Amino acid sequence: MIMAKRGRPSKIKTEAIDAEVSTLPLIKFERTFNNEDGSVDVWKFDMNKNPNGPYETTTSYPKGTKAFEQMQESLPKTKRRYLNPATGKEVGWLRYKQLGLDKK
Numbered sequence: 001m002i003m004a005k006r007g008r009p010s011k012i013k014t015e016a017i018d019a020e021v022s023t024l025p026l027i028k029f030e031r032t033f034n035n036e037d038g039s040v041d042v043w044k045f046d047m048n049k050n051p052n053g054p055y056e057t058t059t060s061y062p063k064g065t066k067a068f069e070q071m072q073e074s075l076p077k078t079k080r081r082y083l084n085p086a087t088g089k090e091v092g093w094l095r096y097k098q099l100g101l102d103k104k
Helices: 016-023 068-074 093-098
Strands: 028-034 040-046 056-060
Touching: none
Parallel strands: none
Antiparallel strands: 028 040, 040 056
16 A cells, blocks of 8 residues: 655656746736635736736626615615714614714
């Protein structure tokens, strides 16, 4: 019974050309992430354009996904989130009513 070696697998060098290609670092590549909510993120890397991270990210959502505003409209008033114009933060219904923003 042969046991697998631990650690990084050794590179098999069959030809000199393959050895040169396998030792070069990747310059352009993509990474795809599947999220729990069904959305897919694609990160595109090009080390010549940006050596520190991706130069482009794309997110695609499944069909039927509602925007934040559409979800808020379907909720009752007491469950919605409202924008406080003084701070720019979201507040609940009770705080929104206390600030007197519901009467505008």
